[in-house]
Amino acid sequence: SSESCMRLLAKAASVVQPSAFAQYKGELVISLKYVTHKKTTEKVKGKKSSAEEGGELHVLIKEAKNLTAIKGSTSDSFVKGYLFPTKSK
Structure with a gap:
């Protein structure tokens, strides 16, 4: 096995306002899953064209603690x- 080193990029500037997360309210463990739709095949003037249309983002709250x-009152x-x-990919 061989090892290789790669340079890390500088930390990107945050687009989120720091005040949005200034207060600690607890911890969440979430699961994210992006489900793509099946590709559709269309005929456009005698040519086949395949396109992927949209998708769904599934967000699951798996665990919450220290709320x-x-x-x-008690935790809600x-x-x-x-x-x-x-703004970037």
Whole structure:
């Protein structure tokens, strides 16, 4: 077996406002799965064209711990999350 070293890129600038995650509210373990749709084959002026249309992002909350209670109450099972788009691939 051989080993190789690669340079790491510099940390990319965050597009998320730092204040959005300034308060610790607990920890979540999530699972993400992107399911693509089947390719469709169409005939356009005698030529076959295949295109992949959209897909679905499945988000599963697998575990939650150290959730903060709301003003003297017990922890709530409600989870609120955000998905932010990136401008690069």
